[in-house]
Amino acid sequence: KQEVTQIPAALSVPEGENLVLNCSFTDSAIYNLQWFRQDPGKGLTSLLLIQSSQREQTSGRLNASLDKSSGRSTLYIAASQPGDSATYLCAVSRRGSTLGRLYFGRGTQLTVWP
Amino acid sequence: EADIYQTPRYLVIGTGKKITLECSQTMGHDKMYWYQQDPGMELHLIHYSYGVNSTEKGDLSSESTVSRIRTEHFPLTLESARPSHTSQYLCASSEGVTGTANTEAFFGQGTRLTVV
Numbered sequence: 001k002q003e004v005t006q007i008p009a010a011l012s013v014p015e016g017e018n019l020v021l022n023c024s025f026t027d028s029a030i031y032n033l034q035w036f037r038q039d040p041g042k043g044l045t046s047l048l049l050i051q052s053s054q055r056e057q058t059s060g061r062l063n064a065s066l067d068k069s070s071g072r073s074t075l076y077i078a079a080s081q082p083g084d085s086a087t088y089l090c091a092v093s094r095r096g097s098t099l100g101r102l103y104f105g106r107g108t109q110l111t112v113w114p
Numbered sequence: 115e116a117d118i119y120q121t122p123r124y125l126v127i128g129t130g131k132k133i134t135l136e137c138s139q140t141m142g143h144d145k146m147y148w149y150q151q152d153p154g155m156e157l158h159l160i161h162y163s164y165g166v167n168s169t170e171k172g173d174l175s176s177e178s179t180v181s182r183i184r185t186e187h188f189p190l191t192l193e194s195a196r197p198s199h200t201s202q203y204l205c206a207s208s209e210g211v212t213g214t215a216n217t218e219a220f221f222g223q224g225t226r227l228t229v230v
Binding site (some may be wrong): 004032104105106 | 155
């Protein structure tokens with residue numbers, strides 16, 4: 001069984017700060033790790049996908065790193081903006097499980113105030 | 115841009131009613147999933163499908179049923195809704211390439227179901 005933990009559960013910061021969101025998982029035998037954004041009452045928007053053979057992925061102000069051996073991933077958000085306010089979810093797909101099935105953390109609820 | 119759609123977005127319905135939540139994707143993905151999410155909690159897999167005529171139950175026990183008659187369509191049905199079914203239901207799909215890691219998941223906007 002794969003368990004995913006995200007720290008912190010909530011984060012409130014002023015605009016412009018650089019942020020670090022953490023994700024850890026118990027089974028390092030993964031295909032990939034995916035970071036999502038969820039706005040209140042909405043579905044999930046994929047932000048970054050890191051394959052198990054990769055160390056990091058970047059998209060704009062977002063950078064995600066993966067340390068598979070230690071079961072950790074970090075999402076960096078540079079120069080945060082109020083529009084970044086949302087819940088950020090980390091999910092992993094596990095080898096030996098249903099192909100494509102994802103195991104989710106509970107998320108980090110981010111608030112960026114002006 | 116993900117092309118996966120769920121209807122309705124919001125549904126309030128009385129106990130005992132039969133409901134069907136719709137999910138459609140235009141990406142030609144073989145794999146489709148239904149997840150259930152309660153506020154502040156993880157998403158839990160309740161159903162998945164590898165392709166047409168293939169459906170399986172997920173990790174979280176659910177009284178709902180699903181069907182996969184067409185690749186693009188994966189509806190979820192509750193025969194008799196109860197207040198305990200109140201939750202958000204999220205549909206997802208991913209590319210069906212067996213043996214590779216190309217399994218980026220795309221999600222719909224979700225259906226928020228309230229059973230009164």
